[in-house]
Amino acid sequence: MPDVVLPCLDEAGALPWVLGRLPAGYRAIVADNGSTDGSPEIAAAHGATVLRVPQRGFGAAAHAGLEAATDDVVCFCDADGSMDPADLPLVADPVLAGSADLVLGRRRPTRRGAWPAHARVANVALGIMLRRRTGLALHDLGPMRAARRTDLLGLGLTDRRFGYPLEMVTRAADAGWRVHELDVPYAPRAEGTRSKVTGTVLGTVRTIRDMRQVLSS
Structure with missing residues (x-):
């Protein structure tokens, strides 16, 4: 069953719920x-494999998790409780079945407040x-999202930094991958946590900067 990479920075309030929602057989x-x-410590107590990633940056954490994975299929998921890990088979199953090379979960807010206005506007522009x-x-x-580990490493x-998720998509497209998008529920993140990517206007600006660099390369 797939490995699930959860980049983490101060998500103590969300991790017990997130790790408890993993489908049977999925390894965090x-x-x-x-x-x-x-x-x-909380992650380890709930059965997750924990990597200490000293290089700061979302991409540094995500890629370290990818390198540490051992299963053929690897999923990525936020650790803040905004996405339900129980939905991971939605993105993993098409890859496991061989009908897609990279599957992205398109966020569909479940209620008001799940997605700040400035982040939604930025996402439309980036889209x-x-x-x-x-x-x-x-x-x-x-x-x-989900893809095969060896294929991802081959990209x-x-x-x-924050451009890592975008670089994955652009390089996959350049390589002729079958990239699919499907809807997944998106809820307000766990109480007491804040997105390091889009939780603030400054965070959104930094994200757009990093992603524009990827798109221009």
């Missing part, structure tokens, strides 16, 4: 990026740029 790899709230760059009919970068991903 929590790639901790310098948490100070006890997240690594337009992504479609122009790749020719793929995509609307979201899909933080819940030679180099971004170690």
Whole structure:
């Protein structure tokens, strides 16, 4: 069954629920990026494999988790409780069945407050740029996603910041992968946690900057 990479930075409030929602047989790899709230210890207590990733950056944590994975299929999922790991088979099953090479979960908010307005606007703009760059009919970068481990490593991903998810998609498109998008529920993140990517306007600006660099390369 697939390994699940969970990049983590101070997600102590969400991890028990997130790890408890993993489908049977899925193995959690929590790639901790310098948490100070006890997240690594909580993850280990709930059965996850924990990696300490000293290099700061979302991409650094995500890629370290990918390298540590051992299963043929690897999933990625946010660790803040905004996405339900019980939905992981939605993205993993097409890859397991061989009908897709990369599956992205398009976020569909379940209620008001799940997705801040500034983040939604940024996502629309990035979606337009992504479609122009790749020719793929995509609307979201899909933080819940799945692909085969050896294929992902073969893409030679180099971004170690917020541009990592976008670089994965652009390189997959350039390689002629079958990239599919499907809807997944998206809820407000767990109480007491905040997105390091889109939780603030500044975080959104940094994300757009990193992703524009990827699109221009």
